[in-house]
Amino acid sequence: xxxxxxxxxxxxxxxxxxxxxxxxxxxxxxxxxxxxxxxxxxxxxxxxxxxxxxxxxxxxxxxxxxxxxxxxxxxxxxxxxxxxxxxxxxxxxxxxxxxxxxxxxxxxxxxxxxxxxxxxxxxxxxxxxxxxxxxxxxxxxxxxxxxxxxxxxxxxxxxxxxxxxxxxxxxxxxxxxxxxxxxxxxxxxxxxxxxxxxxxxxxxxxxxxxxxxxxxxxxxxxxxxxxxxxxxxxxxxxxxxxxxxxxxxxxxxxxxxxxxxxxxxxxxxxxxxxxxxxxxxxxxxxxxxxxxxxxxxxxxxxxxxxxxxxxxx
Ligand code: BGC
Numbered sequence: 001x002x003x004x005x006x007x008x009x010x011x012x013x014x015x016x017x018x019x020x021x022x023x024x025x026x027x028x029x030x031x032x033x034x035x036x037x038x039x040x041x042x043x044x045x046x047x048x049x050x051x052x053x054x055x056x057x058x059x060x061x062x063x064x065x066x067x068x069x070x071x072x073x074x075x076x077x078x079x080x081x082x083x084x085x086x087x088x089x090x091x092x093x094x095x096x097x098x099x100x101x102x103x104x105x106x107x108x109x110x111x112x113x114x115x116x117x118x119x120x121x122x123x124x125x126x127x128x129x130x131x132x133x134x135x136x137x138x139x140x141x142x143x144x145x146x147x148x149x150x151x152x153x154x155x156x157x158x159x160x161x162x163x164x165x166x167x168x169x170x171x172x173x174x175x176x177x178x179x180x181x182x183x184x185x186x187x188x189x190x191x192x193x194x195x196x197x198x199x200x201x202x203x204x205x206x207x208x209x210x211x212x213x214x215x216x217x218x219x220x221x222x223x224x225x226x227x228x229x230x231x232x233x234x235x236x237x238x239x240x241x242x243x244x245x246x247x248x249x250x251x252x253x254x255x256x257x258x259x260x261x262x263x264x265x266x267x268x269x270x271x272x273x274x275x276x277x278x279x280x281x282x283x284x285x286x287x288x289x290x291x292x293x294x295x296x297x298x299x300x301x302x303x304x305x306x307x308x309x310x311x312x313x
Pocket of ligand 1: 117129187
């Protein structure tokens with residue numbers, strides 16, 4: 001393994017608290033809270049709701065922005081089909097009710113929602129892995145109305161990247177940092193000296209004459225019935241392309257496949273430093289909450305870093 005890859009997975013180890021349940025069909029799945037953040041403990045100063053709308057699951061939790069840890073159970077529902085704005089907004093509303101039912105008050109908390117597409121001025125502008133009807137109305141307005149609170153929307157990979165830069169693998173890294181999220185699609189988040197260049201959409205690079213994510217996303221691996229080694233070899237060629245275009249000082253791999261690192265990391269031949277996301281796929285929730293709070297003036301402490309992480313399913 002390359003010297004630069006050796007640091008992968010180092011640092012914080014994922015913690016799966018007792019009582020964690022996995023997602024069932026249409027069932028709510030609940031991950032236990034972090035850091036003793038249950039009912040009755042003192043409320044941290046800076047809380048916001050983070051929502052991650054993916055092609056497969058909709059997830060949300062309250063986030064303690066002083067540390068980046070989850071301050072409530074993380075609740076997940078399957079993404080409704082069709083994934084219209086109304087159906088997804090209903091799913092988020094159910095999830096928030098569920099969080100409330102565990103004794104965590106979300107009233108008055110601002111919310112951030114990561115969505116799988118280009119986001120501009122509260123509108124979703126592209127919809128590769130979500131129902132196209134999202135493009136017809138202002139997504140932020142729909143969510144604000146249904147959830148009765150201020151909502152900021154952001155690209156899901158940009159949200160995950162913000163979380164990793166603030167609390168995870170990207171902490172302290174200047175220069176060019178590029179995060180890729182590999183799940184239903186492939187998302188990207190580009191940072192220059194810590195500042196996000198939004199909506200980079202590198203999952204849609206042309207690769208072998210195809211849209212890259214249709215060949216090398218996590219879902220594509222399953223659809224194509226590729227083993228980890230065969231998938232990793234193709235993904236490595238895609239990764240090499242991305243390195244050539246951007247020469248990142250650090251590359252961070254996240255999304256659903258960041259849980260499976262051990263199965264494929266040995267087949268990658270990165271041209272530069274590579275780290276696996278520390279927040280695993282809770283990053284989308286944490287980053288969406290952070291973006292929403294920052295838009296309302298919140299500034300987390302410089303040294304913020306996650307002390308415990310939930311292994312998000
Ligand atoms: C979308 C991106 C998104 C990525 C991961 C892609 O299909 O175009 O906006 O970040 O999937 O969800």
